[in-house]
Amino acid sequence: MALGAMHYCTHRRIQVPTDMSIVGFDDMQQAAFVNPALTSVHLPLYEAGVLACEKLIERIRGKVDRIAEVLPTHLVVRESTAMAPSR
Numbered sequence: 616m617a618l619g620a621m622h623y624c625t626h627r628r629i630q631v632p633t634d635m636s637i638v639g640f641d642d643m644q645q646a647a648f649v650n651p652a653l654t655s656v657h658l659p660l661y662e663a664g665v666l667a668c669e670k671l672i673e674r675i676r677g678k679v680d681r682i683a684e685v686l687p688t689h690l691v692v693r694e695s696t697a698m699a700p701s702r
Contacts, residue, residue: 617653618645621695632697642691651694658688 617639624631631637631651639646639655646653663686670682 617655617695618649621649621651621653631695636696636699638690638696646691647693654693654696655691656688657691659686662686 617637620637621631623629624635624637629635637653639653640658641660642655642657646655666684666686670684673680
């Protein structure tokens with residue numbers, strides 16, 4: 616979605632990050648290679664997949680508790696964000 620937003624901004628001559636900052640979520644590999652490089656919240660995808668599989672196996676075995684898990688994330692600041700202009 617964030618890459619799509621950047622694409623839209625480019626076609627509308629909206630400068631990222633001068634006119635608008637954009638932040639993604641998941642920190643996919645392409646985030647570092649677009650121009651400008653995309654600031655993103657890093658989600659540990661491998662760990663998320665392992666956790667999802669574990670919860671699926673539990674559900675198959677009859678455990679149907681509500682799932683509320685928290686995975687560690689962190690912000691990877693790149694070039695698609697800037698300070699808001701002061702007024």
